[in-house]
Each structure stands twice: as C-alpha cells, then as structure tokens.
Amino acid sequence: MPHSHQHGSCEHEALEIDVDPLEMGIQYSLYEKIDFNNLEVLNSDDPGRNVFKPFEQRLDFDKYVQSDADQEILFSIPFTGNIKLKALRIIGPDDFSHPKKVKLFKNRPKMTFDDVNIKADEEFALERDLTGSIEYSTKVVTFNSVHHLTLYFPENFGEEQTRIYYIGLRGEFSEAHHHGVTICTYETTPNVSDHKNSLFDSVNHQIH
Numbered sequence: 001m002p003h004s005h006q007h008g009s010c011e012h013e014a015l016e017i018d019v020d021p022l023e024m025g026i027q028y029s030l031y032e033k034i035d036f037n038n039l040e041v042l043n044s045d046d047p048g049r050n051v052f053k054p055f056e057q058r059l060d061f062d063k064y065v066q067s068d069a070d071q072e073i074l075f076s077i078p079f080t081g082n083i084k085l086k087a088l089r090i091i092g093p094d095d096f097s098h099p100k101k102v103k104l105f106k107n108r109p110k111m112t113f114d115d116v117n118i119k120a121d122e123e124f125a126l127e128r129d130l131t132g133s134i135e136y137s138t139k140v141v142t143f144n145s146v147h148h149l150t151l152y153f154p155e156n157f158g159e160e161q162t163r164i165y166y167i168g169l170r171g172e173f174s175e176a177h178h179h180g181v182t183i184c185t186y187e188t189t190p191n192v193s194d195h196k197n198s199l200f201d202s203v204n205h206q207i208h
Helices: 021-027 196-204
Strands: 003-007 010-016 040-042 073-091 101-106 122-125 134-137 146-153 166-175
Touching: 073 101
Parallel strands: none
Antiparallel strands: 003 010, 010 134, 040 073, 073 134, 073 146, 073 166, 101 122, 101 146
16 A cells, blocks of 8 residues: 655555565665665664665564664765666664655765755655565666665654664666777877978078
C-alpha cells in the first residue's frame, strides 16, 4: 500500500512492496560500491558500515548505528564510482528512537552539521519500518551521477538518541572514468631543415 509523504509543495511516495528476497538482494547491492575506507558517520561512535549490509541481513539487529549527544546522525558516503540512486530503505527500532526524517545531499563531501541547513537535494519523512518493507523512491534525474552521498537524519520520534539498523540503497553503478594524460613534446632545439631559410638569411646577412 502506498504511503504518501508531503514535503512543502512536493509529494513523494514511499512504496511498500512485496518482492522476491533474492531479487531484492540484487537490487539493493549498492552497498558493495561504497568506499568504506573513507566512510564517515558524525555524532556516533559506531562504525558507519554497520548499517550497510546485504538485504538478507537487514534484520540482523546486533549491529547498528546510534547517535551520541542528541538525535542527529550524518553519514558521509563516498562511492568507488558513480551511482544512479533510485530508492532507499531505512530500518530502525520499534520505538521512538527510529529516525523520523532524512535529508539527501549529493556530491558534497566533508559536510558537517554546520552545512545541513542548506536546501537538500531531496528529503523524506520516514515511517517506523521494522522490516525494510517501505521503499522511498528518489528523483532519479537529480541523483543520476552521484560519487558521494550525504544522509542527514535530523530527528527521531521522541527519544534522546537515534538508532538505525539498516540503510539500503537501490540503483545502478558505473565505473569512474579516468581520463588519460596527454603527453606533449615541445621542440627545444630548432630543427635546421625547418628553419633553413631563416638560418641562411642570418648567415648571409653582413654587418656593414
């Protein structure tokens, strides 16, 4: 059953879909393309990679990310290439610590909590989802070429700390394009044949 979410003048739908788990596992495999060596999570001591895992392990609640000082959590997610982000799923606890909202920013590495007041590329009001059954579809045109994704969770449903068990990312991946370096050879010594006339002129020119 579709769940509509109103955000200002725009409305986005969170689609609750029953699909084959194996097929969903393939669709939600973008976590494999995250550059985990440079993944950062702000306001949490838990490793950010705890919530990026195979779809079939989404209900493994032994590992999670929980905020420290307040409700806010910010994930800074670099990829090993470019992705086209089509949707995401968020799993949290069956209590008030489940995140209530997420803001998405594309290609803005090194964002901090001082930067999150700018207009997000997209945001969703989240429902409490304990199984990952709700899919939030993104504006694909906006997220067509993403090498870095920031997910900012500003609040939960009323607890002092926010807890997240799973973040699923669905989309397509393409390798980063490395442009070859063009090596140019410049003439440092004049070629006699190229400058024959001017050289002869120089030699034949007599100073009176």
